[in-house]
Amino acid sequence: ARPGSASAVVDQPGASVRLAGCCTPVPPDEVTGFAVRGGVVTVHRLGCAAVDRMKSVGRAEVGVSWGDTTECRVTLVAESFGRPHLLADLTEAIALEGVAIVSATVEPPSQQRVRHTYTLQLPDAAHLPALMRAMRNVPGVFDVNRAQHQAAAAR
Known part of the structure; x- marks a missing residue:
């Protein structure tokens, strides 16, 4: 995650996390993630149109939860x-x-x-x-x- 942004924890060891700019997820939003290039997992709000697009093309979801950071x-x-x-x-x-x-x-x-x-x-x-x-x-x-x-x- 960017410095100073909420920390999302993904069920994929070693992956870096990027909060999607399209839906700007913040805690306590319900979120899901998708692995993209370079070992990065992008995190989206569940209602985001990008989530439906990713699912429709068969992209596997990665479990995401919020860490302790509240900022x-x-x-x-x-x-x-x-x-x-x-x-x-x-x-x-x-x-x-x-x-x-x-x-x-x-x-x-x-x-x-x-x-x-x-x-x-x-x-x-x-x-x-x-x-x-x-x-x-x-x-x-x-x-x-x-x-x-x-x-x-x-x-």
């Missing part, structure tokens, strides 16, 4: 109505929750709506619901969800 990295998408100071208010809400912003993208407004994508480092995965609530409470924000990259192929 995790997650990608959230905030949908909002455009207004002055919105970005500042959103990043402040995230900071007040004690969460580090690893990266952020703000798409240009479309029909007065703005999509913000944040990759965040949480000190504890259990804090995710409170963080999402705090972001939804920012005036103008009407939805906050975990990122789901439908088009991402399993690497």
